[in-house]
Amino acid sequence: MRHPYRRAGAVIVAGSVVWLAGISPVPRVYTTHDPAERLRLLLRGERGWVTGHHVAAAGTAAVPIGFAALARAMPDAKAKHWVEASAAALLAGAPLFVYSLSRRASDLERFAYRRGSNVPFLGYSWLHIAGLAALGTGLLRSPAERWVGLTASSAAVLFAGILLKAKDIPPFVFYVTEATVGGYLMVWDPEPPAGDPAVG
Structure with missing residues (x-):
């Protein structure tokens, strides 16, 4: 099957783009x-x-689904297990960030004055970093370009x-990294076409 990871990559890219579009609807608020x-x-x-945060929540949920699809498509057991761990970490962190988004959208003053606990966001961030580390390990164990x-x-x-x-940490850095990986997955073809000199 040509381009077996295209669908997973497309979900990752789409989720990242949706997240990036939703998270920044008010200019200058983060600066x-x-x-x-x-x-x-x-x-x-x-x-x-408020609308943007609902959109960002959808992107937050979509990206782990893309990595779970990548894990299912990978034939190598060692690489698959690492990517599964990555998807699990991202999936575990997603509700924490969705909760943070809901607090931001429901209480503007609290967000503006940086009140309240930052623990959910920190938990999400560390899980995301763990997910990226596991993803990198899985990809390095796969035939993907190094x-x-x-x-x-x-x-x-x-990021750690x-x-x-x-x-x-500004969470957009997570999604830019993942969109880069997703873009690669969309074009990655581990099997050279028939007649290619690389085929024995």
Whole structure:
């Protein structure tokens, strides 16, 4: 079967794009440091903010499904188990971020002034980093080009360092990394076409 991972890659890319589209409906809200100004921006764009968070929640749920589909399609047992672990970590973290999204959308003032516990978001972030690390390991054990596995593995190390130091991380970095992997999966063909000189 040509391009056996195209469908999984398409789900990952689509989920990442949906997440990125939904998470940033109010310009400057993430770069504004003054809480009062941040609240003013949120109130002005409240409808888009709430709608966008529903969209982002859909993307959050879709990406693990794509990696689960990738795991099912992989023939190599060792690679499959690592990608299954990746999908499980992302799936476990998704409800934590959806919960964080619901709090952001339901209480603009709390988000603007950074009130409340950050534990759900931190749990989601660490699970996402674990998922990227497992994904990278699985891809490195597969016939995929090494750069794609190294991208996921290196990103996991980098993001872990950022999260340890800052106790925060912009989650879009997770989805940009995963969209890159998904894009590769859409075009990856582990079987050369018939008549290719590489075929023995």
